[in-house]
Structure formats: structure tokens, C-alpha cells
Amino acid sequence: MFMRFVRVEVKPEKTPEFRQFYNDRILQALKETDGCLFATLVQQTVRPDDFISLTLWDSPGAAEAYEQSGLFQKLTDEASPYLSGTVEWKVRLSEELTYEYEEGAKGPLVEAFRVRSGDRKSLPEKDPTPRLYVRLVTAQVKQGKTQELEERYREEILPTLQAVAGFRGGFLVQGFQNPSDWVSITVWDREEDAIRYELSGTFEELAGKVSDLLSSTHQWRMSLASGATADKAASDDLTVTGYHVVAGKKM
Secondary structure (H helix, E strand, O other), rough: OOEEEEEEEEEEEHHHHHHHHHHHHHHHHHHOOOOOOEEEEEEEOOOOEEEEEEEEEEEEHHHHHHOOOHHHHHHHHHHHHHEEOOEEEEEEEHHHHOOOEEEEOOOEEEEEEEEEEHHHHHHHOOOOOOOOOOEEEEEEOOOOHHHHHHHHHHHHHHHHHOOOOOEEOOOOOOOEEOEEEEEEEEEEEOOHHHHHHHHOOOHHHHHHHHHHHHEEEEEEEEEEOOOOOOOOOOOOOOOOOOEEEEEEEEE
């Protein structure tokens, strides 16, 4: 599987219209696109003009076909009246499955990841519920430690998480453009469950199991709960950011 994160900045006065546009136009277009498994739009709590569209694909080739069809560019053009235009560059998936940078082009910031571990059953069967919570932990992995990280995640981290109340599932993904970038994505029934997990010390215990494989750790959260409070940086190594989900659909 393959994940894309598309970040855009929206004009504050256009936020309600953009949210409706994503729900009515983009989700419908993605639903009709072969290979798209899931899509959701999240809005940052601290900077409400910062949105991320997260999509899950069954393969890099499916995402490439979406790019090459021109649909992504068409949707971006249609969304342009709502966007601030402050993001001054974008990347495009080429025919060789590499990302090409277009300097000076106004558009979304695109990040792509290969799914190394995870299960589609982690995704909600219906549209995301107001209380669903997603937690992401990013890390820079040392060269040559990829296989070891995957093994420890699958054999030690996931079994521990599966025993934690409120844990629904998760993904481990690797940067497509930069293979040293990794993200652990966990899905929770409620924000309270994820907070309880943190306060229990289990996160620190699990982080310790892979600390020798990582060059640095960076953490943030995406909140799927309306009205969730903005999170603050917990330490120099952990930067936490909250997001509301404003639209989403399992295809």
C-alpha cells in the first residue's frame, strides 16, 4: 500500500467553502478513482488555515495513474479559489515513480510513503466518527537499520499496542522520496485512550525498544475529535500538533 499527504493553506474566510468542496467534489472524485482505498481531510488546531488531505492507495502505480490522468491537477485548479497560495512549490509523481520538484509553482506540498506494516482493517468501516483519534510518530532511521526496525515493530511494538485499551490498529510507513523518513500511525477509539497510553509510560517503553535504530524522533498528533484542544510540544524531541477531521471516507 501507498500513502499520500497533500498539505494546503486555505484562506481563513474560505474555510467553510473549502471543507464543503472537499466533501462534495474531492471525495467523490477519489471514490471513482481506481486504487484509492481511503481519504480524509484534517484541519490543524493551532493553525486552522493548514489542512492535510491523507489518502491511502493499494499501490504506487495507482497513485501514479491518478497523477498522470490529470485529475489531481484538475482538482487542485478547482480548489485554487480557496487556497492562500503561500505554498510556493509542489512535487509530482513521474512515470518512473520518482517525485519531481517544480520550483516556484504555487500548489500543494505532497509527501508520499510506502506502507511497510499495517492492515486496512485499522481504518473505520464507515466515515470517521467524531471521537476517533489518530496519533503519528515520525523518526529518522539510521542507514542499514530498515529491516531491523520492521521486525521490532511487528514482533514487539504492535503486540504491546494491541493489548492497550482503545487501540484500533496502525501502520508503519517509509518515506518514498527519502527512505530514512518513517512514520508510525496509530488509530484510537478516543483521544482519551491515546492520552492514557502516553501517561502510562508505555510509549516511552516502546520508543526505548527502537531508540538504537533512530537518529532522531519527532512526534505529532492528528485529532479526529471536534473541539479538541491544541497540543503543545512536550520536549525538544517531541513536537505535538492536533488536527480535526472535517471529512473522510473509506472507498
